[in-house]
Amino acid sequence: MAGTGTDTGRFTVGVSRDFLDPDGRNVWGDIRLGELDAAGVDWHYLPRDTDELLAPDIDGLDAVLFAAPAVTARTFEGVTRPPILLARFGVGYDAVDLDACTRHGALVTITPDGARRPVATAALTMLLAVLHNVAAKDRLVRQGRWAEREAWMGLGLTGRRIGLLGLGNTARDLVDLLRPFDTEIIAYDPYCPPETARELGVRLADADTVMAEADAVIVMCVLTEETFHLVDARRLSLMKPSAVLLNVARGPIVDERALIDALRDGRLRGAGLDVFETEPPAPDNPLLTMDHVVLSPHSLAWTDEMSAGNGGSAVRAVLDVASGRLPRFVVNRDVLGHAYLSERLGARAAVASSEDGQQEPAGVHP
Incomplete structure (x- = not known):
């Protein structure tokens, strides 16, 4: 030195x-x-x-x-x-x-203290946008497709089961924001003390259970070797066809190709992504043309x-x-x-x- x-x-x-x-x-x-x-x-x-x-x-x-x-x-x-x-x-x-x-x-x-509420708010924003088909309905108006609006009925958030991958500070703030909607929350986080989850009213489970049971799965964990492609083709196959996946953390936590395949095949209702495996995504990325996907350029909390x-x-x-x-x-x-x-x-x-x-x-x- x-x-x-x-x-x-x-x-x-x-x-x-x-x-x-x-x-x-x-x-x-x-x-x-x-x-x-x-x-x-x-x-x-x-x-x-x-x-x-x-x-x-x-x-x-x-x-x-x-x-x-x-x-x-x-x-x-x-x-x-x-x-x-x-x-x-x-x-x-x-x-x-x-x-x-x-x-x-x-x-x-x-800076977790500075990002906590803005990112939690962004996650809630994305969740509501996906459930209400906001992006698709916006395009209907702009493209003169008003008559197609009945094909885009949304899902209400109240009473749904929300799955969280990661229950750190930001996810815990989201739990508080979700309380008025009377949601049930299930989370995967091997590092979260059980007593903390109990205080929040959150049920801890393994990742497979979260994927299989939730109406909406939100990725909120950090990117590490352990979480790389945590959401892969096998785990996506566990999700309900009526469920949606959101990622407001880091792109590589989700196997993007597997997600695209699941969306194309109708095995998922929709998705919301603020992050991508490669940023910015390539112009020919299929996600860019999917009406049931809400996208943001890694700046939703900005x-x-x-x-x-x-x-x-x-x-x-x-x-x-x-x-x-x-x-x-x-x-x-x-x-x-x-x-x-x-x-x-x-x-x-x-x-x-x-x-x-x-x-x-x-x-x-x-």
């Missing part, structure tokens, strides 16, 4: 350039970067828009706040002074090599609420680290024993203590 340099100066943050349009305007609106200014933190947008962060992007920065770029082993090649923090704007981290970050003493955080929530959460992580504190939503917990991280956080804590006149213990602390 190269020398740590100095942590006695101002804290410096790079913000990934994918937040900006070609004219340099932040298309996400207010992501709370003003809070960095108020705290005296130096920040700037990275000089290039990139799909993968590399040494020229991050070397010498104390933290990076990023959304789209991947963080890989190559990210750290040639870096002399890695950032203490890589703060991801969002909850997914499938494009982040956590092992590489841990080896180089860099914390990785996500609202001012999402911008402020994710941005505020990421900025709080930055400000915590700038003060020598451990941020809340660290995903690579193994990094906490890394000597480089301990030294850098300790130095930041000492700076913060001297600036506010308080005696605060240095080092890694929650």
Whole structure:
């Protein structure tokens, strides 16, 4: 590991350039970067828009706040002074090599507190849109096919059985949003404590049972090796022909080819997808021409609420680290024993203590 340099100066943050349009305007609106200014933190947008962060992007920065770029082993090649923090704007981290970050003493955080309600609301929006055939009915009007409207009777949500693949924070928020509809909720999540499910009024079951019993299955788990193609041809074959499948998580959790086949063959009533195996989908993707499928370009939860929530959460992580504190939503917990991280956080804590006149213990602390 190269020398740590100095942590006695101002804290410096790079913000990934994918937040900006070609004219340099932040298309996400207010992501709370003003809070960095108020705290005296130096920040700037990275000089290039990139799909993968590399040494020229991050070397010498104390933290990076990023959304789209991947963080890989190559990210750290040639870096002399890695950032203490890589703060991801969002909850997914499938494009982040956590092992590489841990080896180089860099914390990785996500923003579940900021994304929780917007994504849950987006899931409910998609569910209602699919059940009510909103996309198909919109096309009937636009294409002068008014007389066909009786062919598109929808399904009411009240009293239906909803299946969740994943019962994390966002899915739990969706459970609350579904309460007025008197739905029965069944979920697959091997990591959810049974007592938590009981408190929510959710019945835990294996994935096959969820697929077979639910009127609507909603994918809300993270993408890992374990969940890749969790929804495959065999599990799709378990679903009722009257059921619908929604994916608001990550595209590769669903075997898209198998889903297309099931929809074509009439083995599913419909689907709603905010995500795809390949993004954007190819122009000849059959999903694009199916009337009983509702699609969104991985942005259904993109609202001012999402911008402020994710941005505020990421900025709080930055400000915590700038003060020598451990941020809340660290995903690579193994990094906490890394000597480089301990030294850098300790130095930041000492700076913060001297600036506010308080005696605060240095080092890694929650």
